[in-house]
Amino acid sequence: MYQPASGGDYAGNGFHSPHQIGDGGVGGGVARGTRRRRGGRGRPRLRDGGISTGSGGHSNNNYNSSRSRVSNSYGAHHTQDNDDGSGPDSPPPPPPCTDFDMAYFNSYAHVGIHEEMIKDRARTETYRNAIMQHQSQIAGKVVVDVGCGTGILSIFCAQAGAKRVYAVDASYIAVQANEVIKANNLSDTIIVLHGRVEDVEIDEEVDVIISEWMGYMLLYESMLGSVIRARDRWLRPGGLILPSNATLYMAPVTHPDRYAESIDFWRNVYGIDMSAIMPLAKQCAFEEPSVETITGENVLTWPHVVKHVDCHTVTIQELESISTRFKFQSMMRAPLHGFAFWFDVEFNGPAPFPSQSDMSSSLMASSNGHATDSSQRKKRPNPNEALVLSTAPEDPPTHWQQTLIYFYDPIDVVQDQLIEGSLVLSQSKENARFMNIHLEYSSGGRSFVKESVMR
Ligand SMILES: C[S@@+](CC[C@H](N)C(=O)[O-])C[C@H]1O[C@@H](n2cnc3c(N)ncnc32)[C@H](O)[C@@H]1O
DSSP, rough: OOOOOOSSEETTTTTTTTOOOTSOTTTOOSSSOOOOOSSSSOOOOOOOSSSOOOOOOOOOOOOSSSEEEEOOOOTTTTOHHHHHHHOSSSOOOOOOOHHHHHHHHHHSSSHHHHHHHHOOOHHHHHHHHHHHHHHHHHHEEEEEEEEEESSHHHHHHHTTTTTTEEEEEESSSSHHHHHHHHHTOOTTEEEEESHHHHHHEOSSOOOEEOOOOBBBTTTTTTOHHHHHHHHHHHHEEEEESSSSEEEEEEEEEEEEHHHHHHHHGGGOBBTTTTGGGGHHHHHHHSSEEEEEEEEEEEGSSSSEEEEEETTTTTTTTTTTTTEEEEEESSSEEEEEEEEEEEEEEEEOSOOOOOOHHHHTTOOOOTTTSOOOOBBBBBSSSTTTEEEEEOOTTSSOOTTOOEEEEEEEEEEOOOOOOOOEEEEEEEEOSSSSSSSEEEEEEEETTEEEEEEEEOO
16 A cells, blocks of 8 residues: 655655555445445445544644645544635635545555556546547646546546646645656646645636546536536636536336346255345345446336436536436336436536427437436436537446446336336435435336435
8 A cells, every 4th residue: 555655745856645544455435445245346325444544633734825725625523714804795614524434545546446447448438539529728737637547538638738737636646647747747747745635725717627527327426526616616607617518317127137147046055955044135236226237228217317417507506406207118128127328428518408398309218209307318308519528328338337226126017018116316414425315216016115225
């Protein structure tokens, strides 16, 4: 485990490492690497244990540049002095950096997570293409990379001609980013700030925000809130945010193989009837959301838009709880095993989401020609042909895969049968990076409720 220099300015080229968090390690971080999922690593996930108890320092060392400095970056009980002349229109003080947050940042200190993300070519190449596509808005401009990780997106922006890039990351991976940036002779352009976006200070307006903030089911990790804070603190009016929009989808799925592998398996184990274990097997396999890869063949209908986010206008409050009602009409006869979730993000300028009338006029018809749900469509319309990074089952796989919420028992549906209900996704009060999922669904006259937590 890399041990960064504790405290003080680092390397004298814009990098500042104000503290140490515990002894590092991936521990129980929330993000993509430690999530339990079917196969492979993944983005970290806050689960049990591994929570760093190190509260970090409370150093308030100034960064040695006139342009920016790191302020009190961590502290489990961080408070912001708000009587410094800030008026009623000032942005609210940043939320405290909790032990959960520190475990989250620790989880991103492990190189494996970054390796996996960088090797996800669909992800990394789409970002690079988007940066190059927006070169005219980046060249000569000031950029903030929210959660720079290894610095890869900052470097792409520097290659696109950015005048200055603030590469911000609260994880110790920022130390490595700084080394990479130095080794590529980009220290004059890219300033690494080791601290939370909520805490570091940048003393100028920025033209562009770039960030790869998407978690499983889009909103898991709750990193979008940090992008919103960066936007509200530094982005000049009319500035560019990449990605600009994001959409979370859901659809009913059939997955007999998965059910057979995890549940039916117990019916006959070396000739022994172990079906008594099946209730436990169902609970263990299906209690929590499962990150795994499905294909378009598992999906029973067009998806429903759970949430569309315009990164220029979305608010932190809006993300605390998201509700939607859905109504699907199965396109085939099949056992319904649950719902799959996936997302896409667009790299575009600020663009209004289509109004409800636009949505209705471009409805996808169901198999019997009747529209079911105004937000049920294969994909959001993309009139500007914006670059899209999609994690849909029919698109090339990404490290996000899809997220599945399985039922404990399948429901047999016939063609055109309605599957309807509601969904609430809310940030956990225990840890805002956890996601509470309240799902109500009914079909064929039977109704169910499923509560789960993605932790
Ligand atoms: C998904 S990784 C992306 C890394 C890199 N941008 C890339 O594309 O490979 C997200 C990074 O954001 C950092 N991060 C998340 N929230 C942050 C915050 N509030 N302040 C600073 N860094 C943050 C994490 O530590 C992590 O390194």
